[in-house]
Amino acid sequence: MNTDKVRSIIQSPDSQEYLFTDPLLTGFSGKKIIALLQNLVGCLDPQKEAYLEIGVFQGMSLISVSKVFNGKAYGIDNFSQFDPERKNYNLIKEHCLRLGIENANLINCDMEAALKNLQDYTGGIKAGLCFIDGPHDYRSQLMCLLLVKPYLSENAVIVIDDSNYRHVRQANDDFLSADPSFKLAFERYTGAHPHNMTPEAKEEAREGWWNGINVLIHDNLNDLPVRKISTNESKILYYNDHHVHSSRYADCAPEAMTVTHVLKPLRPLKLLARLINLYRKIRRSDPLFHGKFRHLNTYSDDLV
Numbered sequence: 001m002n003t004d005k006v007r008s009i010i011q012s013p014d015s016q017e018y019l020f021t022d023p024l025l026t027g028f029s030g031k032k033i034i035a036l037l038q039n040l041v042g043c044l045d046p047q048k049e050a051y052l053e054i055g056v057f058q059g060m061s062l063i064s065v066s067k068v069f070n071g072k073a074y075g076i077d078n079f080s081q082f083d084p085e086r087k088n089y090n091l092i093k094e095h096c097l098r099l100g101i102e103n104a105n106l107i108n109c110d111m112e113a114a115l116k117n118l119q120d121y122t123g124g125i126k127a128g129l130c131f132i133d134g135p136h137d138y139r140s141q142l143m144c145l146l147l148v149k150p151y152l153s154e155n156a157v158i159v160i161d162d163s164n165y166r167h168v169r170q171a172n173d174d175f176l177s178a179d180p181s182f183k184l185a186f187e188r189y190t191g192a193h194p195h196n197m198t199p200e201a202k203e204e205a206r207e208g209w210w211n212g213i214n215v216l217i218h219d220n221l222n223d224l225p226v227r228k229i230s231t232n233e234s235k236i237l238y239y240n241d242h243h244v245h246s247s248r249y250a251d252c253a254p255e256a257m258t259v260t261h262v263l264k265p266l267r268p269l270k271l272l273a274r275l276i277n278l279y280r281k282i283r284r285s286d287p288l289f290h291g292k293f294r295h296l297n298t299y300s301d302d303l304v
Contacts, residue, residue, distance in 0.1 A: 001043055001045065001049060001155045001156065002043040003043075003155050003221075006157060006217070009137045010185045010217075013188070014032065016032070016229075017039070018035045018036040018038070018039075019035070019039070020038065020064055020067045021156040022095075022099065024048065024259050025063055025064065027058045027059065027061065028057065028194075028207045028211075029060055029114075029210050030206070030210030032207070032209050032210050033061070033159070033209060033213055034060070034061055036062060037051075037106045037159060039067050040129050040157055040159070041068065041128075043101050043126040043128070045128070046072075048128075049071045049125070049126055049127065049156075050074060050126070050127050050128065051071065051127065051128070052076075052077040052128075052129070052131070053065070053074065054077075054111055054130070054131070054133065054144055055111070055134030056077035056079075057077070057082060057104065057133075058088050059088070059092035059095055061133070061134065064130075066103050067099060068102050069103065069113060069199045072103050072105065074105045074107055074127075075092075075105070075106050076134070077107065077292075078110045078111070079109065089106065092104075092106060093106070095292055099236050107120075111140070111144060112143060112147065112228070115144070115148055115151070121208065126151060127151055127152055127156060128152075128153045128155075128156050128157070129156065130148055130156065131158075131161070132144055132160045132161065132163065133160075134160065134240075136162050136167070137165040138169065138171050145171070145172070146175070147254060147283065149179070152218060155220050155221075156217075156218045158216040158217075159213060159214070159215050160172055160213060160214045160216070161211065161213055162210075162212065163211075163213050163214040164189050164193060165211075165232065166188070166232055166237075167237070167238075168214075169229050169230060170232075172184075172214050172216070172229050173231050175216075175223065176229065180226070181218060181219060182216050182220045184214065184215070184216060184227040184228070185224070186213075186214070187212075187213070187214050187215070187229060188209045188213040189230075193211055194211060195256075214229060249282055251281075251285055251286045252281045252285060255278045255281045258278075259271065261274075262274060279302065
């Protein structure tokens with residue numbers, strides 16, 4: 001890892017050139033994020049360090065980085081999200097074949113399972129650059145950072161996508177608090193989630209930082225300043241996690257939340273439709289949440 005070059009790139013992230021693009025590649029990312037990854041991967045020693053990506057989707061970032069890197073690249077994904085027709089794995093393989101990419105290796109596995117035994121897939125090579133774009137809940141984000149640590153090279157860089165989310169930033173900040181050897185090197189956010197943007201703003205985000213990023217560096221020399229990631233002081237949302245997890249119908253929480261979205265302003269027809277959907281979900285509620293110890297770990301009827 002060329003530390004001086006890494007720091008130079010991070011000091012001017014907006015000016016990094018897009019080194020490779022292909023109009024057929026699809027995915028959820030901003031061009032500045034990919035340009036940053038492409039330039040950072042050029043700082044690695046390809047004989048000793050690999051590129052690691054957690055959360056691959058349709059392969060846009062993995063392929064774009066692999067194309068400009070002479071070393072090995074690994075992408076972890078079990079393709080369980082945003083892939084209802086189960087096409088993404090083969091799509092990535094087809095893109096790699098079309099573009100002549102032979103160094104991109106897919107690890108078709110659950111993120112946690114893969115990271116607990118990553119040496120079985122990589123042969124023990126350390127990752128000098130890690131791009132995290134996997135499950136975005138707080139626990140998954142924090143576990144991802146904790147589990148990937150043993151597989152990182154000296155002065156490795158971690159780029160974390162979708163850092164607009166407050167829970168992602170909180171997990172990142174908690175990780176830094178628990179391990180002071182890592183430092184925040186760069187953070188950039190956009191005005192809203194792309195789904196909540198105007199078409200013009202969404203196109204600007206696609207050309208830029210999409211849904212925000214945090215960049216962390218393993219500061220082996222301990223000469224970088226300590227910087228706190230922007231987070232909310234109130235932790236009420238994390239305290240509320242307890243009420244969700246201990247609810248009898250915890251697996252129905254996403255559907256219950258969609259009901260609240262049409263209460264203010266009140267939209268009666270949508271409210272009725274979402275109540276029906278919630279009722280159906282409760283009827284099909286996962287037995288996993290009603291197992292052997294359910295009576296010990298859920299609220300009683302008079303509390304819910």
